[in-house]
Amino acid sequence: MSSIFTKIVEGEIPSYKIAEDERFYAFLDINPLAKGHTLVIPKQEVDYLFDLDDNLLADMSVFSKKVARAIEKVIPCSRIGVAVLGLEVPHAHIHLIPINSEADISFSRPKLKLSREEFMDIAARIRQELNQ
Ligand code: 5GP
Helix, strand or coil: CCCHHHHHHCCCCCCCEEEECCCEEEEECCCCCCCCCEEEEECCCCCCHHHCCHHHHHHHHHHHHHHHHHHHHHCCCCEEEEECCCCCCCCCCEEEEEECCHHHHCCCCCCCCCCHHHHHHHHHHHHHHHCC
């Protein structure tokens, strides 16, 4: 059975898309730690990030870098924090999270509740940065 993230890539489950190319897909995390919290995934369904082929893993970092640059233009923050957990969804992904302090990237914190309109607005603004 396909992972929930493969279903997102295939459009079976909706997502607030940020960016896509032949091999990678980026979309807003539905339970964000911060506005702009984004997940980057390979389209290939591999559970563990460090099982990815060397080239795919390297290129995923470069793809994530482009996305991170766009997020930080839209969401005021000190840095884009990067995290890999994979404890919930068995499809490799990198979390990109706008942060101002260490506490901002604590996954034990309560998640933000954003409206559909807020998600759509954030995603549209980040996409616009990417398209410039
Ligand atoms: P992890 O596997 O890294 O521990 O956590 C999975 C992450 O994926 C969580 O931050 C969770 O909010 C996010 N997530 C789980 N299911 C969905 C989904 O259906 N859509 C989106 N956009 N994010 C999801």
